[in-house]
Amino acid sequence: MPSLSDAFRSHPVFLHQKHPDLTSLQELPDSYAWSSSSAATTDNSLQHQHHDATADHRVPVVDLDDPNASSFIGSACKSWGVFQIVNHGIPSALLRDIELAGKALFSLQPAHKLRAARSPDGVSGYGRARISSFFPKLMWSEGFTIVGSPLHHFRQLWPDDYTKYCDTVERYQEAMQKLAGKLMWLLMASLGISKEDLQWAGPRGDFNGASAALQLNSYPTCPDPERAMGLAAHTDSTLLTILHQNNISGLQVFREGTGWMTVPPITGALIVNIGDLFHILSNGLYQSVLHRAVVNRTQQRFSVAYLYGPPGNAKISPHAKLVGPSRPALYRPVTWNEYLGTKAKHFNEALSCVEVCAPKSGGLFDVSETHNSSVQVG
């Protein structure tokens, strides 16, 4: 069965590995300047959105212990594509431990971190975001991707001390896998899809064989945050992503008609966002949300994304229950690896690459405008 580690073998992404020590820079180098003036007031402004705090303008928060959680999640997905969850069952000590592991990793000396550098055709390891190759400017962040066991890379980083960090990552992966399965069924229930209707979830409906990547992100303090970009606007190529951010804000989601909205940190809450594969599965009913991370002058920010996808051999297509004479299937079947390959080549156009027919502008499910506009540098 193809594994996630094979995804980039035929689509290597070449990024110059030399990473300056961002923490030592007093001024923003031109190679990191996404906008020319710090007084950017256009739509692409990198500044945090100042919005009124009415309920419509806040990312929904769902209590997973609420008996109506599934229908709240359904409405959140239709109108936002993202929501925060509380009472999710992940112990706060585990969230703290994974954050400490990330902090320890990113505070190693630059040359030391490169011992665990990601190779161009590999998926795991230290480096810039994969999407960097699509932009003329560099992002003010560093990342570490883990698929499967971190043992090999962690041994390079901490020859005497790797077991405790491996243990944290394993516990985190296990807890996230369970939570992701639970979220999948809440999402399915909100669409009227039951266990019998989803073959690839396995006979017990536990999504055994599902694949995932764990992405640790660090956003060092930045001397000129209004002109820099932490992580450029993108959608995740996942079914869903579960994100833990430390108590420093920076994540923004794009909302049609409103623009960029900050997702405020809530202690102990996790953020869930819909990815492109769920967008396909739901036949466009739940749209994958465009998001980005901005940086700030005074506090280093960390985030941990659990990028969850189907088993390697599963073909994801619009679910039969969501397809009918008045609603034809909008996307063709794809495996996760095929989709990651398409993303590696076409980035934010990947979703339109798997559309069944050419996008019709102004159509009910036409998201191409949002996705196109995201690649512009402001």
Ligand SMILES: C=C1C[C@]23C[C@H]1CC[C@H]2[C@@]12CCC[C@@](C)(C(=O)O1)[C@H]2[C@@H]3C(=O)O
């Ligand atoms: C399983 C995945 C999903 C990946 C690629 C691969 C491993 C790393 C993931 C991310 C994490 C950071 C944003 C993103 C856009 C990136 O550059 O690397 C993600 C990408 C995707 O969602 O497409």
Ligand SMILES: O=C(O)CCC(=O)C(=O)O
């Ligand atoms: O750091 C964040 O808030 C966003 C991270 C993200 O989007 C990702 O890792 O895919």
Ligand SMILES: [Fe+2]
């Ligand atoms: Fe993301």
